[in-house]
Amino acid sequence: MAASPHTLSSRLLTGSVGGCLWYLEKRAIQGLPHRVTHLFRNVNNQWVMVQHLSFLKRMYVTQLHRGLSQRVKPKPEPAASPFLEHTSSGQARAEVDELPSPFVPSLPLSRKPNEDLVELEAASIVDRSLDIAKETKEEKQWKEMKVHADDLPGILARLSKIKLTALVVSTTSAGFALAPGPFNWPCFLLTSLGTGLASCAANSINQFFEVPFDSNMNRTKNRPLVRGQISPLLAVCFATCCAVPGVALLTWGVNPLTGALGVFNIFLYTCCYTPLKRISIANTWVGAVVGAIPPVMGWTAATGSLDAGALLLGGILYSWQFPHFNALSWGLREDYSRGGYCMMSVTHPALCRRVALRHCLALIALSTAAPVLDITTWAFPIISLPINLYISYLGFRFYMDADRRSSRKLFFCSLWHLPLLLLLMLTCKQRPGREGDKGEAPS
Amino acid sequence: MAALRPGSKALRPLVGRSFSGGVGRLARERRAERRDAAVSRFCPPRHSCHDWIGPPDKYSNLRPVHFHAPEDESPLEQRLRELRQETQEWNQQFWANQNLTFRKEKEEFIYSRLQAKGLGLRTESGQRATLDAEEMADFYKEFLSKNFQKHMCYNRDWYKRNFAITFLMGKVALERMWRRLRQRHKTTS
Numbered sequence: 154m155a156a157s158p159h160t161l162s163s164r165l166l167t168g169s170v171g172g173c174l175w176y177l178e179k180r181a182i183q184g185l186p187h188r189v190t191h192l193f194r195n196v197n198n199q200w201v202m203v204q205h206l207s208f209l210k211r212m213y214v215t216q217l218h219r220g221l222s223q224r225v226k227p228k229p230e231p232a233a234s235p236f237l238e239h240t241s242s243g244q245a246r247a248e249v250d251e252l253p254s255p256f257v258p259s260l261p262l263s264r265k266p267n268e269d270l271v272e273l274e275a276a277s278i279v280d281r282s283l284d285i286a287k288e289t290k291e292e293k294q295w296k297e298m299k300v301h302a303d304d305l306p307g308i309l310a311r312l313s314k315i316k317l318t319a320l321v322v323s324t325t326s327a328g329f330a331l332a333p334g335p336f337n338w339p340c341f342l343l344t345s346l347g348t349g350l351a352s353c354a355a356n357s358i359n360q361f362f363e364v365p366f367d368s369n370m371n372r373t374k375n376r377p378l379v380r381g382q383i384s385p386l387l388a389v390c391f392a393t394c395c396a397v398p399g400v401a402l403l404t405w406g407v408n409p410l411t412g413a414l415g416v417f418n419i420f421l422y423t424c425c426y427t428p429l430k431r432i433s434i435a436n437t438w439v440g441a442v443v444g445a446i447p448p449v450m451g452w453t454a455a456t457g458s459l460d461a462g463a464l465l466l467g468g469i470l471y472s473w474q475f476p477h478f479n480a481l482s483w484g485l486r487e488d489y490s491r492g493g494y495c496m497m498s499v500t501h502p503a504l505c506r507r508v509a510l511r512h513c514l515a516l517i518a519l520s521t522a523a524p525v526l527d528i529t530t531w532a533f534p535i536i537s538l539p540i541n542l543y544i545s546y547l548g549f550r551f552y553m554d555a556d557r558r559s560s561r562k563l564f565f566c567s568l569w570h571l572p573l574l575l576l577l578m579l580t581c582k583q584r585p586g587r588e589g590d591k592g593e594a595p596s
Numbered sequence: 597m598a599a600l601r602p603g604s605k606a607l608r609p610l611v612g613r614s615f616s617g618g619v620g621r622l623a624r625e626r627r628a629e630r631r632d633a634a635v636s637r638f639c640p641p642r643h644s645c646h647d648w649i650g651p652p653d654k655y656s657n658l659r660p661v662h663f664h665a666p667e668d669e670s671p672l673e674q675r676l677r678e679l680r681q682e683t684q685e686w687n688q689q690f691w692a693n694q695n696l697t698f699r700k701e702k703e704e705f706i707y708s709r710l711q712a713k714g715l716g717l718r719t720e721s722g723q724r725a726t727l728d729a730e731e732m733a734d735f736y737k738e739f740l741s742k743n744f745q746k747h748m749c750y751n752r753d754w755y756k757r758n759f760a761i762t763f764l765m766g767k768v769a770l771e772r773m774w775r776r777l778r779q780r781h782k783t784t785s
Contacts, residue, residue: 295648297646362758365754381647
């Protein structure tokens with residue numbers, strides 16, 4: 154555990170100007186329990202943190218001015234300290250006060266004991282103080298596992314991976330908007346809400362299953378269940394409370410096909426993908442299907458049928474997952490290896506890069522198939538060619554170079570590539586009544 | 597305050613099976629003592645009737661929980677607390693061992709590769725020599741495949757325990773609700 158650069162020991166050892174000096178009475182040092190004054194100074198501003206010290210007989214407050222002056226002021230011990238819960242050897246409980254320092258006048262010291270004695274005692278105190286400081290610091294990091302109503306929305310948002318859910322809902326909306334037929338606002342809202350709830354449920358269950366693994370990976374170590382902000386029971390209840398209304402909304406508010414796809418996707422993500430991550434590299438392909446289903450759901454919500462357009466849209470999302478995830482996983486190989494995750498980037502690195510490149514090229518092919526299936530006009534493959542070629546180029550670079558730099562470039566490109574591609578698809582959507590006019594130029 | 601160690605014999609073989617590391621028993625016990633000391637050193641405030649969760653452990657990265665045992669603890673609540681305590685210790689052992697083994701084998705791998713290349717452990721500037729990610733990839737692949745069986749056993753046990761704990765939590769919550777309703781019924785009637 155790294156010590157703060159402004160701890161006492163560094164001050165005493167380095168002897169920096171403006172460092173603090175300790176003036177402690179012998180009686181106080183010999184008394185039990187051992188309690189020590191710590192001085193911390195924040196060099197960025199004039200505020201001084203002072204730790205309130207409580208000895209058996211008396212209490213001292215030491216203030217450190219930014220300059221060289223300092224004073225020691227004895228204070229009467231309060232009748233009952235509300236902050237002292239209990240005392241036991243080796244434990245220190247201190248009250249921290251924050252005081253502004255600029256206006257502290259320099260006063261002559263009230264007492265100046267023998268300097269040699271002070272140095273010897275200070276040295277031994279430093280060791281004890283460091284131990285106690287460490288313990289106090291560790292103690293302060295212990296948190297009560299009590300859910301506060303104000304924190305609950307934030308905790309549940311993180312539990313349900315709300316940002317990922319928002320992306321999933323936007324792909325569903327894109328599927329809905331791209332489907333032929335008039336745009337039905339109530340149906341659209343119900344679909345979005347239902348899909349959002351289903352996604353929240355799936356993400357919560359995923360986190361419920363993966364607590365010890367998440368603790369060991371840097372990317373996921375601040376999740377609510379890992380930090381104990383919520384109990385597993387509450388997480389499961391929340392997931393159920395999202396899944397049941399979400400699926401019900403999709404089944405009875407939209408159509409049974411969309412509801413069935415929603416249930417299937419939750420099952421695929423929680424019961425197939427999540428355990429499979431630790432068993433076989435096939436998890437990546439299953440995960441790609443999980444990502445492909447939401448736009449299909451949007452399409453089936455609008456049309457009520459699973460036709461070629463839905464499958465093409467699903468195919469585009471499916472192919473996109475590979476450059477996105479494979480590039481991301483390239484930089485996480487150490488964490489995956491230590492945590493026991495079976496990912497292509499660890500076990501079959503060449504396959505990982507090959508698959509990413511393959512699917513970048515597939516995106517070009519699928520974009521070309523869009524006008525063939527009457528989803529978009531022919532303008533779409535033409536205007537999407539630059540971005541598709543660019544991601545393919547980055548995929549090719551990743552395939553050849555196989556380094557962190559190329560993997561990061563590919564990953565970040567995938568983040569803007571998909572929304573832009575979907576947007577272009579929407580702008581080039583085949584309008585009704587123009588199905589014979591395939592050679593129409595973009596307006 | 598000290599962690600209760602239930603004699604749950606059914607779960608003992610699980611602990612032994614999922615623990616096939618190459619670290620000595622003594623080191624394990626020492627670590628267990630240190631970890632126990634860390635958890636038991638912490639004392640929650642007297643008025644608190646909740647569990648307390650601490651900072652991540654240095655070795656296992658798992659956060660220790662200090663379980664609160666109320667005076668009117670029912671047998672079911674006791675069973676839950678003991679199961680959680682035992683699962684915590686089991687998890688702690690597994691991950692501490694896993695991470696330490698990883699670190700040790702990684703150092704050995706780096707050392708052997710550097711030796712093969714004819715380089716020392718330190719560069720000219722005096723910093724620790726490291727291998728780049730592509731060279732480390734061989735080690736990651738080897739480590740993952742070596743520990744595959746161990747992870748399979750751990751996964752199965754973890755899923756079982758997680759479900760058991762959550763199911764018990766549900767039962768305890770229902771029991772508490774029922775108790776409160778009965779008390780309220782008694783006071784009103």
